[in-house]
Amino acid sequence: MKEKMIxxxxxxxxxxxxxxxxxxxxxxxxxxxxxxxxxxxxxxAMVTKTSSGEVRLYLDARAISLN
Structure with a gap:
């Protein structure tokens, strides 16, 4: 899953x-x-949040480049 996301x-x-x-x-x-x-x-698009509150943000770059 994450391997296609930046x-x-x-x-x-x-x-x-x-x-x-x-x-x-x-x-x-x-x-x-x-x-x-x-x-x-x-x-x-994906957001992950740890129990300590650390946030990680991911996007599929292809979605950005197509628009």
Whole structure:
């Protein structure tokens, strides 16, 4: 799953990418451990959050390059 995703280090940049491809994600404080968005059964965006609060943001680069 993650091998097709690239990690984005900035929440601001991640949000910009999501807006650019028309995805609305829930606020980070409402995500308990995992959030993902799929288009046509393909994983497009993902957020993981550890119990210590560390957040990792991932995008499928193909979704960005197609728009």
């Amino acid at each position: 990690e984005i280090g900035s929440i601001g940049l991640f949000n910009e990418y999501l807006q650019g491809i028309g995805i609305r994600k829930p606020p980070l404080d409402t995500i308990e451990s995992h959030w993902e968005y799929r288009q046509e059964d393909k994983l497009t």
